[in-house]
Amino acid sequence: MRWPRQMMSLLFVLTLLAGPPIVLLSLVGAPIQGWPTAAQAQEWVQNPLTEQSLTAALTIAAWLVWLLLAYTVTIRMLTRLSTTVSWLRRMPLPTPWQATAGGIAGAAVFGVSSHAITAPPPPPTQPVAAGTFGDADNPRSSDRDLLANAGINVTGGWLPRDVAEQVSAAAALVWLRRRRSYRPHPPGPPSREDTDLAPLPPTVAAVQAALADSTPPPTEPVATSTGSSPLNRPTVGEAFARAGVGLTGLGAQDAARGLLVTSLLAGRHHPAVSVVVTRAVLAGLLGPIAESLERRLPGLAVIDHLTQAAEFFSGKHPGHGLAGRNQAHRNTQERTNSPGPTLIVDAASATDNAETLASLATASAAVAVLARWPAGQTWQVDPSGRTHHLDGSGSAGPRMCVLTQVTATDLLTVIAHPDPALPEPGASSPSRNPALAGRSPQWKAAQDHPVRFGNDKRRLQLRVLGEPTLLLDGHPVEVRRTAALQVLVFLAAHPDGADTRQLTDAIWPGLPRRSLTGRLYTTLSDLRATIRSRAGATLIEHSDDRYRLDPTAVTVDLWHFHHAVRDATTAVATDATTWKAVIDAYPGDLAARRTWPWLDPIREATRRHVIDAHAALASASPDARQALAWLQAGIRIDPYNADLHTQAVSALITLGDHDAADHLREDYTRRLAAAGILPTDTAFTTATLTGQPAIRTR
Template sequence: MRWPRHLMSLLVVVALLAGPPVVLVLLVGPPVRGWPSTEQVQAWVQQPLTEQTLTAALTISAWLLWLLLAYTVTVRVLTRLRTTVGWLRRLPLPTPLQATASGMAGAAVFGVATNTVTIALPQPSPPLAAGTPEDSDRVSPIHEDMAASDGGVHLAGGWLPDEVAGQVAAAAALVWLRRRRDYRPRPPNSHRREGLDTAGLPPTVAAVQAAFADAPASSVAPEPSGSFAALIGALPVSGVGVSGPGTHSIGRGLLITALLAGHHLGTSTLVTTRATLTDVLGGDAHALGRGLPQLTTVETIHDATRLIESFPAPRIVLLLKDECDDYDVRHLADMAATAGGRVVVLGGWPAGPTWQAARTGHLHDPSRPEEPGPRLCVLDQVAATDLLAVIVHPDPAPPTPATPDPPSLPHVVPPRARLPQQATRGKPRGRPDASTRRLRLRVLGEPTLFIDGEPLTIRRSAALQILVFLATNHPTGAHTAQLADAIWPGVPRSSLTGRLYTTLSELRTVIRDASGLHIIEHTDDRYRLNPVHLNVDLWQLQTAIHHAASAVTNTTAAWQAVVDAYPAELAAGRVWPWLDRIRETTRQHVIDACAGLADTEPDPPRRLALLQAGLRVDPYNADLHARARSALTAQGDHDAATELQGRYLRLLSEAGLDDVAPDRLRSRASNATSVSRQ
């Protein structure tokens, strides 16, 4: 709330400008009453220090001070106006008609959710390649103070209604669950984790995830059928053309909105031509369109008509104006409306109404200027391409061969020495001073910092994120830019400097006041956690992983140490975007240890117990389930194997993972025991 402070400053300035002249005029009179006469000058020379002359001198000094103050204020105002005018010159100003339409449409936001979640101003995505159509069609970000009133999430490349943003967050979560399901354990090794199954998601997706990082679960649980019905209901039954500066941005928004709904509903929701897809997404449109069962691409408008007639279903049909003529587009619109869908023509409707599209996503019907139109999702090519990454179903990856690593690889990373668990052993159990005290940070499970066994309250979510982020990046630490990009993805760094330093300062002050220790070091523009005063459970797990990877003898004990050092997943319950990659990498190491122990265990009950321990680490992993079912079958317990299979299928179905997985494709070919479609 800055406006009270600004208002108070304005009132003080006005009082200083208006108060002194009023007081001087009322008490002394006008500053100039005419030039002095010759007699007055002679009298002043003979007797300069009189009551009248002193009053005049003080009055003149007061007026000069007031003039100096007025001059300073005027210079500041002119400087601020010059800066504002320069900023306004760089903005693409709308035409009067667009301004009127945007103002009227602002009251009717399409897809407003009950729980409004917004995100701060994101950093612009990389510019489009030279020669790409509509390089200038990138949507200008809106100041974060305005974001709380428009029912959506602002991105550098556009704007998403809350429902659409929630579906993006849900689809991103499914990407990681699908990777967990399809991961196949490998021999324990600490140096082989840079792969597709742990690759981070695009920046636009991370920005959307950050908007829901601290939101209630209900706001990240969209209803795709309702949002898709609302999208269709916002468009005229007879079809509509879209024209104006936001045409292609809205076209991409329609495409992503329909594909997201189809992704969650498991059905085809969008029909478009190859030419339209290329025009909207650019030269890589055909590659991006692969792996999208909810997208149907045709060659001509006649193919689209035949498709709608043969398979009537609610769909959005997206076309270009150049592909349409009067009769064909009317016929297609009638067929689509009968099936519950809509036709949208980018560039104008040759046989019906054409709505004006603003860059903000507001649509306006010129024939009804008094009625506000809907606001649709708007995206540029970079943002649309990023969001497609969480919708596309990748081709099944070939199984990772379970071959041993090269003999020299386990010796690349030597084992690191463990930090002492008791720095004050043998001394009295009194409260230690700052020189001997050690703090403990738990990040495996609920992140908590303990001082003398008591949890320390860290109120800022960003501060807790920074603490966990530095723990996961030990011992290298992190640059200021790395911290800013991780905690506030997509937000321009220039606007984060003060916020980051304030958060770090508060965090360091809270820890120092509670313990007397400085555990966050800052050297060479890198922030690091000080291991002299701090124990972190994740570091102990990483030490066990390195030891297991380098162990030549007694590997069973080394793998068991990895399992024992993993009580819960990294930062359990947190949905910070930067966390997924590190969390899954850590989980895979533990799964590898469980599978390795089970493979070398000759006792069947013990082997089954180890596999069950692996399933507690990751209940979604298909390979561990297949091994557990095989172990139950080998023991003759077919009922338990069938029950385990049923529970697993229900778990996948509840998570939205009942699509065809690589293991299921192989099972259909080999009739082996694996995950089958429910």
């Protein structure tokens, strides 16, 4: 029933526009009735505050207010009209085949039966914006259109679904590598400053959030990687011609960035080179950061001219260690029968080396020239990634992944080697077991010190360590909205509270904030109403645009955990009881099994406190078997941490159990391989576990 409200709004606006002029003209007359004479002007100067002059001033002010109102309404109408016209221009029209099929389907519907068919109403459409599935050109597209496009719109580009899944998998692998590389040190304050706890770029978070909603695979041709298993070396789009493709149009540069990112993501599980690109093209695509990323991107080979590319493909290139990598590429290619790398060059390289480029095209997964290419196909790419053949037919080609410079750089972050200029995580000396070195420090006996809620008189309890649960008098309270549960966990992790911007950016990353304020208010209102009706209390306080959990109404297990960490940090003497209290206060990972993008840094920081406590207890234990037990307990908390495995292997060797040490080493290597960490990554792990000097890899 929206049309009655719209009609009333229209009548109200018309009344505001027509009413004041009618009243002013009927009561006062025209605003200007000729210019004043010299005598009238002189009289007004001598006596300005007369009844006539005041009436004229008020009349002029009223007309100015009406003109401002009329101007505002006119601008709003023109803006809405322009938006509607732009949308109609971008609305896709059916092709002749689609029109024919639609006519046949319509005839079938009206001719089969006269019985009425009641169909369930379609689900309400959500606003399509950055970080969502759908068509960036048509924010009012239907659900059917969104499923047909089967891609993700992010701020500054569009990604096919399989590329988005590669990004999400690579992001998860980043956090696994950080967990593996962390070196425990003595427990510190709850607020950690580890450099590798920085969150991933916002574009990555937007992709992860968009993938939370299940969507069918793409139905339109997409120039991207294919292949069901991430461990298979896929091609970069079967739509690319072997002779290569020229890219022109407003989206050519963005499409080249998309091809670069897609190819590197597709080959990230293989030691072979995935992309060969000229230095000039890479600088144009990535800007000032190209030189830094050139050294840190696995699978990327940068050349100065196509002659080097020919030498590279033939295995004769001597520079930058490419010969060895090329040999690995040839070996991998022979084993997997996969195509060669993607080649991206500029117009000058293609024109000056046409024959060389043609020969390289037969050994490449794809060849892209950033200009019209007379020797091959040329596609015109629009900013949304849709392509059209410039062969006179004007036929549509596959839709390409398109990324702006900032967006491409954000996505490349998840596959780049760590910056060597940054300190390594946990750079301080790892805690070693002094008992294994023949030292037995004095320490107090550990006592059980579990965190309990039994003596707390507050009726509401929020548990976020493990499965997030809100309890009232010990009984779970149903939180109907997933966003409401996110709000509770987010505020539990931020006791000082969060404002509207922080909440919307965390829960709905990538979406325009102006469209989310109402959604946040609805979520909070529903949550408050639920708590008020069940407990008669206010769970969330709102003051100065900041929301926070009321500490007088709810007790939070994460806050108890931070209190235990603070006690262990500020303890004057080395007391195992305080470290044990940290472990007892940790029943599970923060919001276990939840994949909210904002959660990873906080979850990892919380986990590291527990790892530090286990390592500290193992280091202080005078008994080697007890130290091993603490290390094994720490490994159960984080089965990917290399330092804990190193100490556990050393403890087993010290105890003479070499078979158990070998089994632990092999199990750890298999676990890393199953998670998708390359054999080159496990070189550091193997060296560490065998007591050899550590070789840091990505």
